[in-house]
Structure formats: C-alpha cells, structure tokens
Amino acid sequence: MSLFLAKRFATLIGTLLFTSIVIFIVLEILPGDPALLILGIDAQPGQLEVLRQQLGLNDPAWTRYWHWVGGLLTGDFGISYAYKVPVWELIGERLQLTIPLAFISMALTAFLALVLGVYAAANHNKTGDVAIMATSQVGISIPSFWFAILLILLFAVHLGWVSAGGFPGWGAGLVPALASLILPAISLAIVQAAILARITRSSVLEVMREDFVRTARAKGVSKRAVLWGHVLRNAMIPVITVMGVQFGNLIAGTIVIEQVFTLPGLGRLMFQAINQRDLELIKNVVMLLAVFVVTINFIVDMLYVVIDPRLKVHDV
Amino acid sequence: MAALLEVEDLHVTLETSRGPADAVRGVSFALERGETLGIVGESGCGKSMTALGLIGLLPERARTRGAVRLDGRDLLTMSEGELCGIRGNRIAMIFQEPMTSLNPVHPVGRQIAEPLMLHRGLNRAAAREEALRLLDRVGIPNPAARIDAYPHQMSGGQRQRVMIAIALSCNPDILLADEPTTALDVTIQGQILDLIRDLVDERGMSLILISHALGVIAENTRRMLVMYGGRVVESGPVGEVFGRMAHPYTRGLFAAIPRLGDGRARDRARPLATITGTVPELADMPPGCAFAPRCDLAVDACRLAQPPLLSIGHDHVAACIRTDHTVGVPA
Numbered sequence: 001m002s003l004f005l006a007k008r009f010a011t012l013i014g015t016l017l018f019t020s021i022v023i024f025i026v027l028e029i030l031p032g033d034p035a036l037l038i039l040g041i042d043a044q045p046g047q048l049e050v051l052r053q054q055l056g057l058n059d060p061a062w063t064r065y066w067h068w069v070g071g072l073l074t075g076d077f078g079i080s081y082a083y084k085v086p087v088w089e090l091i092g093e094r095l096q097l098t099i100p101l102a103f104i105s106m107a108l109t110a111f112l113a114l115v116l117g118v119y120a121a122a123n124h125n126k127t128g129d130v131a132i133m134a135t136s137q138v139g140i141s142i143p144s145f146w147f148a149i150l151l152i153l154l155f156a157v158h159l160g161w162v163s164a165g166g167f168p169g170w171g172a173g174l175v176p177a178l179a180s181l182i183l184p185a186i187s188l189a190i191v192q193a194a195i196l197a198r199i200t201r202s203s204v205l206e207v208m209r210e211d212f213v214r215t216a217r218a219k220g221v222s223k224r225a226v227l228w229g230h231v232l233r234n235a236m237i238p239v240i241t242v243m244g245v246q247f248g249n250l251i252a253g254t255i256v257i258e259q260v261f262t263l264p265g266l267g268r269l270m271f272q273a274i275n276q277r278d279l280e281l282i283k284n285v286v287m288l289l290a291v292f293v294v295t296i297n298f299i300v301d302m303l304y305v306v307i308d309p310r311l312k313v314h315d316v
Numbered sequence: 317m318a319a320l321l322e323v324e325d326l327h328v329t330l331e332t333s334r335g336p337a338d339a340v341r342g343v344s345f346a347l348e349r350g351e352t353l354g355i356v357g358e359s360g361c362g363k364s365m366t367a368l369g370l371i372g373l374l375p376e377r378a379r380t381r382g383a384v385r386l387d388g389r390d391l392l393t394m395s396e397g398e399l400c401g402i403r404g405n406r407i408a409m410i411f412q413e414p415m416t417s418l419n420p421v422h423p424v425g426r427q428i429a430e431p432l433m434l435h436r437g438l439n440r441a442a443a444r445e446e447a448l449r450l451l452d453r454v455g456i457p458n459p460a461a462r463i464d465a466y467p468h469q470m471s472g473g474q475r476q477r478v479m480i481a482i483a484l485s486c487n488p489d490i491l492l493a494d495e496p497t498t499a500l501d502v503t504i505q506g507q508i509l510d511l512i513r514d515l516v517d518e519r520g521m522s523l524i525l526i527s528h529a530l531g532v533i534a535e536n537t538r539r540m541l542v543m544y545g546g547r548v549v550e551s552g553p554v555g556e557v558f559g560r561m562a563h564p565y566t567r568g569l570f571a572a573i574p575r576l577g578d579g580r581a582r583d584r585a586r587p588l589a590t591i592t593g594t595v596p597e598l599a600d601m602p603p604g605c606a607f608a609p610r611c612d613l614a615v616d617a618c619r620l621a622q623p624p625l626l627s628i629g630h631d632h633v634a635a636c637i638r639t640d641h642t643v644g645v646p647a
Contacts, residue, residue, distance in 0.1 A: 124376075210416065211411060211413050211416040211417045212416065212417055212418055212419040212420070214373060214411065214417075215411060215417045215418065215419075215479070215482070216419065216430075217373055217403065218371065218373060218403055218404060218408070218409040218411075219403065219404035219408075219430055219431040219434070219482060220400045220401065220402070220403040220404035220405055220431060220434055220435060221400070221404075221430065221431075221434065222396070222397070222400050223396070230419050230422075233421050234419070234420065234421055307421065308420065308421055309420075309421060309466045309468075310420060310466070310468045
C-alpha cells in the first residue's frame with residue numbers, strides 16, 4: 001500500500017474513533033433516563049433501579065463507552081429500547097432497501113452526468129452544450145420531493161406503470177422490488193446528475209486544453225477517441241470526489257424521498273428512533289452512517305491512486 | 317517531380333478578443349523528400365501556427381486558407397477522418413514542452429504503442445515489442461524497465477526522447493519539430509538535436525525544425541525560412557542566408573546572438589545588440605512591411621506596400637526593397 005493510502009487509512013480510523021466519542025458524549029449530555037423510557041412513568045423506583053443495573057447504566061461513562069465500542073467491533077449493537085429487538089436486525093432490514101436504492105441512484109446519476117457532461121464539453125458553446133447546461137440548471141433548482149410527486153402523478157396515477165409507494169421486499173421477487181425503487185431512484189438521481197454533469201463538463205473542458213491532448217491528436221487519434229481515451233480519465237478526480245459525497249448523501253440523507261414514497265429505509269428508521277427517544281438505536285445508526293461515509297471517502301481516495309499514478313509518490 | 321510537401325499561400329486567421337487576427341499571412345514553401353528545413357523567428361511570428369496549420373491542429377475557431385499539398389493532395393480540404401490517417405503516420409510532430417506533452421496517467425510504452433496500433437494495425441503485444449525497440453533507439457537506458465514508467469518518473473530530456481519515439485513510431489515522411497529543445501537544459505539540448513539529426517539521416521525523413529535560435533537552425537537544417545509578422549521575409553539555403561543576410565530582420569536576429577569576446581575592454585563594454593521595439597500586434601499589422609517600424613533602413617516606400625520577395629541569389633529570396641544596403645555589408 002502506498003504512503004498516501006496508509007495515511008488515508010489512519011485518517012479513517014481516527015475519524016471513526018473521534019465520531020464515536022462525539023456521539024457518546026452528546027447522548028450522555030442529553031437529558032432522559034432510558035430505564036424510565038422503557039418502563040414508563042408509572043414504574044416503581046425499585047424496578048427502575050433493577051433495569052438500570054441490567055442495562056449497565058450505573059457503570060462509569062468510560063466503561064459504558066468501551067462496552068459500546070467493543071460491542072460494535074464484535075457485531076453486538078445492543079437492543080433497541082422501543083422495539084425490544086436487536087438493533088442490528090432493525091438496521092439490517094432497512095439496509096436491504098437503502099443500499100440497493102443508493103446504488104441504483106448513483107448508477108443513474110453517474111451515467112447521466114458522464115454522458116451529458118462529456119457531450120456538453122465536446123460541443124462547447126454549441127446548441128447541445130447550451131441546452132444541457134440550461135436543463136441542468138433547472139435540475140439543480142427543483143426540489144427532489146416535488147419532482148418525486150410529479151413522477152408519482154405521471155407514472156403511478158395516470159399511467160399506472162408502477163405503484164405510488166411502498167416496498168414489497170426482495171422476498172416478493174426481483175422485478176416487483178426493483179419496480180418500486182425506480183421512481184425514488186430517478187427522483188434522487190435527477191438533482192445529483194445535474195450537479196455532477198456540470199462538474200464533469202468543466203473538468204473535461206479544462207483537461208481538453210492540456211498539451212497532451214494536442215499530442216494525442218498529433219498521433220492521429222480521432223477527437224472522440226481522445227475524449228474518451230485520454231481526457232476523461234484525467235478529468236475524473238473532481239468528478240469522483242463529488243460522487244463520493246453524493247453517495248454518502250444517498251445512504252444517509254434520503255429521508256424526504258423515503259417519506260414521499262413510504263419506503264422503509266434507514267432515514268425513516270432514524271427519524272422514528274429520534275421520535276421515540278430510542279437512544280440505543282440512534283447511537284448505532286449514526287455510528288453506522290459515519291462508517292459508511294468515511295469508508296466511501298476512503299474508497300474515493302483509493303480511486304484517486306488508481307486514476308492518477310502520480311499520487312502514489314506525492315501527497316495531494 | 318513534385319515536392320513531397322507544397323505549402324502555397326497559407327493563411328491562418330485566429331479569433332481573438334480584439335477581433336480576427338492574421339497569424340500566418342501567405343506562407344509558401346516546398347519540402348523535398350529527405351530535405352531539412354528550418355523556420356526561425358521571434359515568438360508570435362507565426363511559425364508554430366504554420367506548423368499546426370499544416371496538420372490541421374489549430375485552435376477550434378481558427379480558419380485556414382491556401383493549400384498544403386502532401387504528394388499532391390491538399391490537406392486543408394481533407395476530411396477529419398482522412399487527416400487522422402496522415403497525422404502521426406505520414407507527418408509526425410514533436411512539441412516544445414515535454415513536461416506537459418505526455419499523458420500523465422498512461423505509461424509511456426502505451427503512449428508509444430498507440431499510433432502503432434492505430435496506423436499500422438499492430439496488436440498490443442507487437443506494438444509493445446516495437447515500442448521497446450523505439451525506446452532503445454532514442455537512447456532510453458534499460459527500456460524493458462522503463463516501458464511501464466509514467467511520464468512523471470522521467471526527466472525532461474527522457475520525456476522528449478519518448479516524444480521523439482512516438483513521432484518516429486510509424487516512420488513518418490515528415491517530422492515537424494516545434495522548438496523541441498527550448499524547454500530543456502542546455503546540455504540536454506545538444507543531445508536531443510543530435511538524436512533528431514541522426515534519425516532524420518538514418519530514415520531519410522524530411523524535417524521541419526522550428527526554433528527562435530539561429531544557431532539551432534544553422535547546425536541542423538540545409539534550408540531556412542525567416543518569418544516575421546506571419547510572413548516569410550527571407551528564405552534560402554542556410555549558407556546563403558547566413559552569408560548574405562539580405563533582410564534587416566535576419567541581420568538583427570544575427571546581431572542579437574550573445575558572443576564571447578576575446579576579453580578586451582572594447583568587447584566587455586559593448587552591450588548586447590537588440591532589435592528595438594516589439595513585434596506588432598497581430599490584429600493591427602502595419603500596411604507595408606511589418607518590420608518597418610523597427611527597421612533602421614526603412615524608407616517611406618517600405619511603409620506603404622508589402623515588399624515582394626526579391627531574388628538575392630540562387631534559391632535565395634528576401635522581402636525587402638533595401639537589400640542594396642544589406643547584402644555584402646557586414647552585420
């Protein structure tokens with residue numbers, strides 16, 4: 001592993017450690033007694049004390065912190081206060097929706113953005129470029145939940161091609177499950193693709209002005225082959241950086257779209273956990289999201305090195 | 317027999333923020349097979365634009381006029397697809413900046429192999445074999461270890477050798493070298509020029525060498541064009557041009573070369589000769605001779621009309637009406 005990646009990996013571990021401490025302290029400071037929450041306000045002081053003892057709430061903070069982190073490392077995420085089931089089961093169930101939805105949205109985003117962005121750059125200042133840039137401006141401006149409602153009206157209500165919401169689960173078969181994810185994926189992808197297409201375009205335009213592009217043309221490589229074979233890879237660093245941020249958003253920040261399509265995703269689980277003051281669940285979901293985001297960033301860093309060999313020796 | 321390359325009245329017009337600018341205004345020359353031609357002039361005189369115009373690699377919004385005939389076929393009217401078959405195959409080019417002229421994310425071997433696969437239809441393995449031979453020929457030590465190196469792992473001189481290997485790969489008829497040594501250390505410059513000269517001799521290629529340095533042109537080419545303000549102001553065999561120096565601009569360039577004196581006080585006291593004034597803006601060239609505003613010999617007639625190319629000697633012409641004051645007069 002290169003020095004660059006070794007450093008990035010150390011950053012990843014450090015970030016996660018820091019995040020876990022912050023999460024723990026914030027939940028520690030928040031008022032509220034989990035035992036009281038579980039047993040209700042009519043509970044006897046004796047019962048409460050027994051439960052506190054069972055949950056380890058009377059232990060010193062650092063013992064509870066190490067207990068939690070140790071549990072995370074061994075796959076023991078604790079029991080949800082509100083649902084009385086292991087937290088991992090709740091999260092695992094929701095990930096079955098959130099992860100595929102994030103991947104489908106990201107694939108759509110990347111496809112649309114690369115095709116449109118590269119096309120716009122190749123036709124710089126011509127009609128196609130202007131049209132794509134104007135459309136992407138609209139794409140950036142519209143709220144995704146509003147666009148989602150328009151999609152529901154057209155494809156679910158008028159045309160009746162897909163259902164307006166809900167998720168049948170993968171047990172219902174691949175096709176019905178995927179069908180229920182199409183509209184949410186499109187709603188999420190449109191805004192992101194609009195942003196990413198603009199970044200792709202400007203990055204490609206910048207690389208097209210480089211000397212090595214002229215060298216490739218002087219070798220007899222056609223304009224199109226130069227664009228895909230020489231320019232695109234050099235233009236990818238800013239593009240994948242933004243893609244990494246967007247993928248993180250797709251995992252952690254899709255609560256509005258989940259609400260519109262009544263999808264049981266991670267965002268809604270988080271929302272419910274907050275409503276029910278299910279601190280055990282909140283703590284672990286937030287930590288899991290942090291793990292996702294930090295891991296995605298690390299993967300993006302690894303892709304930098306794959307894309308640009310100069311990073312193997314130099315730091316960025 | 318017709319020349320290998322005939323350039324006839326080539327014009328290049330660029331779109332600038334100040335309106336259209338004629339970077340090249342009626343350049344004509346012919347290049348025989350195996351001939352070496354130098355183009356010399358200051359920055360902005362149109363020498364690079366002439367070279368890029370030949371192979372259709374001008375900036376997007378540039379326009380060309382005239383004719384560039386390779387074996388009688390006009391490159392300026394060719395389709396883009398046909399031009400791609402000529403570039404890198406029959407006419408190859410080396411650029412000034414070896415640091416930025418190679419793709420930073422591809423190994424050099426792959427960059428040398430690309431034209432071989434494109435023009436000669438070699439498969440990947442055969443192209444790699446050939447790339448190894450080329451790296452060896454251009455003097456990269458231990459090519460087997462260097463073929464998978466990336467440009468950033470090489471020095472400027474080595475990168476320029478790689479550029480030469482790319483240009484040579486398909487045995488072109490014409491090598492266009494645009495200031496190939498300007499960005500390199502002085503010690504490396506000589507090595508690269510020697511390499512280019514050896515390869516030109518060895519393969520019988522024609523060479524168009526562009527430089528701002530008269531010395532580089534004198535040592536490496538047989539015939540030369542002196543360009544100023546987008547026009548050829550003097551052309552002829554190198555010996556003739558240096559011997560007679562008919563155009564005041566050529567004389568100015570020659571006088572501006574720094575020389576080591578014999579150490580006497582007179583030499584030390586003499587300042588370096590310069591050509592006063594600056595190159596006129598492309599967008600507002602004077603109507604007459606473009607050099608007239610900077611020329612000691614200029615008379616009213618020079619400023620009124622562009623002087624025609626007048627014969628000075630065998631195959632030697634100069635665009636100056638005052639050559640009676642230059643030819644035979646020591647610079």
